[in-house]
Amino acid sequence: MRKMSVKTKRIIYNIVLTVSVIFVLIWCIFPFYWAIISSLKPNKELFDPHPTLWPKSPTFSNYVKVFQERPFHVNIWNSIVVSGITTLVTLIFGSFAGYAIARLHMKGKSFVMILILAVSMFPQISILGSLFVILRKMKLINTYLGLILPYVAITLPLTTWILQNFFRDLPREIEEAAAIDGCSRTRTLFQIVFPMSAPGLVATGLLTFISAWNEFLFAFTFMQKPDYYTVPVAIALFAGRTQYEQPWGQLMAAAVIVTVPLVVLVLIFQNRIIAGLSAGGVKG
Amino acid sequence: MKAKTRETLIAWGMVLPALLVISIIAFLPLFQTFYNSFFDASLRPDIEKRFVGFKNYADLFQDPRFLDALKNTIFFTIISVLFETILGLLIAVLVNQPFKLRGAVRAAMLIPWAIPTAISSQMWKWMFEPSTGIITKLLEALHMIKPGVPILGSPQTAMWAIIAVDVWKTTPFMALLILAGLQLIPEELYEAARIDGANVWQRFSKITIPLIQSTIGVALIFRTLDALRVFDVVFIMTRGSVNTETLAVYNRVLLMDRAFTGAWFGYGSALSVIIFALISVFAVIYIRSLKIKLE
Numbered sequence: 001m002r003k004m005s006v007k008t009k010r011i012i013y014n015i016v017l018t019v020s021v022i023f024v025l026i027w028c029i030f031p032f033y034w035a036i037i038s039s040l041k042p043n044k045e046l047f048d049p050h051p052t053l054w055p056k057s058p059t060f061s062n063y064v065k066v067f068q069e070r071p072f073h074v075n076i077w078n079s080i081v082v083s084g085i086t087t088l089v090t091l092i093f094g095s096f097a098g099y100a101i102a103r104l105h106m107k108g109k110s111f112v113m114i115l116i117l118a119v120s121m122f123p124q125i126s127i128l129g130s131l132f133v134i135l136r137k138m139k140l141i142n143t144y145l146g147l148i149l150p151y152v153a154i155t156l157p158l159t160t161w162i163l164q165n166f167f168r169d170l171p172r173e174i175e176e177a178a179a180i181d182g183c184s185r186t187r188t189l190f191q192i193v194f195p196m197s198a199p200g201l202v203a204t205g206l207l208t209f210i211s212a213w214n215e216f217l218f219a220f221t222f223m224q225k226p227d228y229y230t231v232p233v234a235i236a237l238f239a240g241r242t243q244y245e246q247p248w249g250q251l252m253a254a255a256v257i258v259t260v261p262l263v264v265l266v267l268i269f270q271n272r273i274i275a276g277l278s279a280g281g282v283k284g
Numbered sequence: 285m286k287a288k289t290r291e292t293l294i295a296w297g298m299v300l301p302a303l304l305v306i307s308i309i310a311f312l313p314l315f316q317t318f319y320n321s322f323f324d325a326s327l328r329p330d331i332e333k334r335f336v337g338f339k340n341y342a343d344l345f346q347d348p349r350f351l352d353a354l355k356n357t358i359f360f361t362i363i364s365v366l367f368e369t370i371l372g373l374l375i376a377v378l379v380n381q382p383f384k385l386r387g388a389v390r391a392a393m394l395i396p397w398a399i400p401t402a403i404s405s406q407m408w409k410w411m412f413e414p415s416t417g418i419i420t421k422l423l424e425a426l427h428m429i430k431p432g433v434p435i436l437g438s439p440q441t442a443m444w445a446i447i448a449v450d451v452w453k454t455t456p457f458m459a460l461l462i463l464a465g466l467q468l469i470p471e472e473l474y475e476a477a478r479i480d481g482a483n484v485w486q487r488f489s490k491i492t493i494p495l496i497q498s499t500i501g502v503a504l505i506f507r508t509l510d511a512l513r514v515f516d517v518v519f520i521m522t523r524g525s526v527n528t529e530t531l532a533v534y535n536r537v538l539l540m541d542r543a544f545t546g547a548w549f550g551y552g553s554a555l556s557v558i559i560f561a562l563i564s565v566f567a568v569i570y571i572r573s574l575k576i577k578l579e
Binding site: 017018020021024025027028029031032034035038046047048049050051092093094096097099100101104105106107112114115116117118119121122123124125126127128129130131132133134149150152153154156157160185210213214216217221231232233235236238248251252255258259262263265266267270273274 | 288291292294295296298299301302303305306308309310311312313314316317320327375378379381383389390391392393394395396397398399400401402403404405406407408410411413415416418421452456460464509512513515516519520531532535536539540543549552553556557559560563564567570571574
């Protein structure tokens, strides 16, 4: 083979790089893009055998119908309440546990951490049946609490692990100085450690919120009335008037409504999210 | 009281709420699942619970639907994790190169991960629709599928479609994790190799791969245990029809649909235990790899 000049090599490298990057971008974004475009198409265009990459006569009617023809706003509210309270409780429990593991004198720390982490690897399906029976006994099927409790349990491991790492990296001197000044452990925790950890708490909270917001199997099993469906369940069980008529336009509108805020949040906090996830395993 | 004892007490007090929640919501049901797997039981109150020993387990291995689900799950896991790892590595190397808008591309890679699986499954289902779906159109134009044969309705293609969705969702994320590992490799190593005349492939195989081996290993194990419990994407795309049913999907049918009509709850619990055991193998390796030493 003839030796290529450095310049030719450079050009080939640039072409390969550009083409690959464009390919990766299209691959990541296209399904989302296609959902947006489809949600803006009127039915006639949606079921046209020659789909266009851009709506010819864009309309918001699907966005109106999704709230008129079904209780989608109720589903959104359910998801906000369940994920919001889950995040709050998980952050409180997780930061207490994380701080104790990171900083306090305690025998059996590793054991406690492994015990907590092990839960994140439980296949949810393995506890589904028995958990259903327990919740039914406690009359918690079709209640917010009946979903929040399981969500706290499944999000706690990752939250505790990330926060534990986070607290460990805080400068110890500040806490020691506070102790010398006669500040109690509890006050140090609330007035110094937690405020200092605000950025970490926000990013971890976001991860918790996303996993609660996205959860499907528990929500689908423990919420059995449409009025209690969370967003993923409502979208998974999206039905038209007849079995054979799937209202794809509305479905895509619903999908866009609930993913746009999520995507925006993720883009804003991208650096923290990547850091948090690399620190705490790969729970997706 | 000694200060140290006091601190230990406080510490246990602080981990107690977390331990309590996971004990009641995770460990207690897990224990009950084990227990129930030795019984003939139902969710119907009029059917009595009866001890049957290991009968449920023995029956499972005679159950063709279970064996198919096991086969499908293993197929799904191997193929999807393989694609995710190879593509993830390639993309990680790609976005580690300096180019304009690199930050924007990395951010875009988080989008598939952020979209709830239930929702992205529906987005893809729409693209796989017969006659109107954009992917159906594309594959028909490329003569890769016969016109009129629904992708999600035929056993030859349905599982591949499901794998495609999983690969789409997880690969970019895998790439970002591997990228974190790549960024730790000092640039000088590559410089030195270049001076010694090593070509691109040599630099990749002799420097990059050995140094990110452990990152890839950890990600690979975690993805495997995640893939073994797959439920959402399969359930939403096909409900487990056309030979796509995985263990988790079959398990839910037993526990939640059949257990209300007959004595299937114990049988379903036995399947839950098998899934748990299968995943535990990988979970133990994973937790070990994190090297937790906190004392």
